[in-house]
Amino acid sequence: MEREDTLRRLKSIEGHVRGVSRMIEKDAYCIDVIRQVQAVQAALSKVSTKILNDHLHSCVITAIRGDDLDDRERVLKEISEVYEMASKV
Amino acid sequence: MEREDTLRRLKSIEGHVRGVSRMIEKDAYCIDVIRQVQAVQAALSKVSTKILNDHLHSCVITAIRGDDLDDRERVLKEISEVYEMASKV
Amino acid sequence: MEREDTLRRLKSIEGHVRGVSRMIEKDAYCIDVIRQVQAVQAALSKVSTKILNDHLHSCVITAIRGDDLDDRERVLKEISEVYEMASKV
């Protein structure tokens, strides 16, 4: 269900990107195009937050409650990494 | 030419988004999916910088060298606005 | 006046950063600290948008209305560069 919602959002984002291409083909005003590109980026941020949330409630709980310390360390490190990257993109 | 390059990049971004959907359908590891979403966002930042650059070299020069003070004010305000938005998405 | 306002904001940001240090010294909850760090970043985005806006209304107008093509190219390139960087930080 979560997955279906994410796929639906990605489908809509794909259409949004195609819409940006059409705007450029029709010589739309640059600033309007940039605003649409920024809207796509914001929509992607929501998708990525949703995926992270699912991940926290599944793999992360399993790894942290499990006994494999390397695995636990790995999932925590990955969260820090995507967080750091999120601050940049 | 600039325009062709931008359209090509958007086409590739569209394919990249479709690739993210396929990863989810195939139950790819969440963190790998998030990294691809962030890569799409970075690619969109490049597209939007390119479009801004074209805009600066065309409309902005025309408006600033022109005599319509309202028009000049408008283009400058738009640049501040997309810059502010860029700091947020 | 614009300048005074910017200096006042920076003074307040400096105090905000000091406040974050104090939170850490008093063992405040990590998530609360992170939220304050993010608030400082948002305040800095506002300052940088304001400075860009002043720049557009002074140096950029002068350079674009002037006859030195290299100078004009330089100011436009700088705007693209800080815009690109803004999308990343």
Added chain:
Amino acid sequence: MEREDTLRRLKSIEGHVRGVSRMIEKDAYCIDVIRQVQAVQAALSKVSTKILNDHLHSCVITAIRGDDLDDRERVLKEISEVYEMASKV
């Protein structure tokens, strides 16, 4: 030790902000000022990633390995929230 390192970074960021004020007082070139503001923001992103990392390795492990389901849900929700915010600032 981690804490000392974070406090040291914040001290340096505070000095960096003060340096930006001085640049403005001395009428430094706007673009150079903006670049320094962006550098401060990047330094804050590093601090906030470090704090999140410490948090993951302490409170988050404790909450997830503990039996209080509300508490566990709370810490996971907080991570999603700061991640979402990080994508915006």
